[in-house]
Amino acid sequence: MSRRLDGDSQGAKAPASPAPKRGLSANRLRVLLIGLIVVAAVVSFIGNSTDSRVLNALGFLVFLGAVMLYAIWRRTVRQERAARVFDREAKTDETRTRADQ
DSSP, X not given: OOBOTTSOBOSSOOOOOSSOTTOOOHHHHXXXXXXXXXXXXXXXXXXXXXXXXXXXXXXXXXXXXXXXHHHHHHHHHHHHHXXXXXXXXXXXXTTOOSTTO
């Protein structure tokens, strides 16, 4: 395997990542968030029914994970909306002065 000056190497390529480069979409994150909240509620309910501190703690940890995922989801929604506004502006060409250009 040889290394080129631009930093790219020749030879075996790194395995492809299972997730896309830009991450999960806001819709998928929302579905995962709802799923985590449901799992936290079920685990907490079972923990309270069986009077198990371990299950209650696990339910609380899952809920904290859902809170963190909520922050990631809000950031993703904001980025997707900002990208949509930018794309609309990029499609218009305001430098044209005549209709035939």
